[in-house]
Amino acid sequence: MHALGSGPVADVVGDVLYAALIYLLVAALLPRAPQIVPAAVAIVWCVAIEFFQLTGLPEQWGLAFRPAMLVFGTVFSPVDIACYVAGIVGVALCDAAVAHVRRAHAA
Template sequence: MSAEEQIGTRAPSSVPRRVTAGVLLILTIAAGLLVHGALPDAAATDIAGDALYAVAAYLAVVLIAPRLPPVAAGAIAAAWCTAVELFQLTGLPLAWGAQLPPVMLVLGTVFDARDLVVYLATIALAAALDVGIRAILHRR
């Protein structure tokens, strides 16, 4: 056993974190598809969809890079969501979505500043929860 392992400073295995992120990502995508497909189009469902998209972005980052600290994972997810939202200003996601509707689920359609607020707030909450959960698990 290494000295790091004996004093508990070694980074935990990334496998459980990756598996957890993968399962949660699948559940988040399912919830997002449910919101998109089964609920009426309203401001509340739009906000819920945006929040689920942001959580999915965060979980995708954790799935790809499970050893990243939550703040770094959040920064990458926030950059992705912001880039996608700003890309909508080009009109390309709307045009591409008209040709292939699933594109709209990933790239959206039209720019809405409220989406940016929802993305950033949700990602901050996800990262904070991740920090808290990691702290609890680290204490065990």
């Protein structure tokens, strides 16, 4: 998917943003949950998808339908897991800071 960028920097940024997106989707579905809940769900999802890549199915699906690569990736990389954690921790901290500011202004 060269139109979306390629190379190691693009891979890292893509992984971080993918994980942040998963966090935000879960947080939108569970708006009253503390930040640890969407963070935990997002980490479990991202790590599960990464290990699912070991089956080879995501790569096959991506070859048949290229947009599937955006959801499932293609091949396992332990570096991706670190990127996911970094993205989720970053967005969860931002979410907690925004929630703190909102509570402070509401008081």
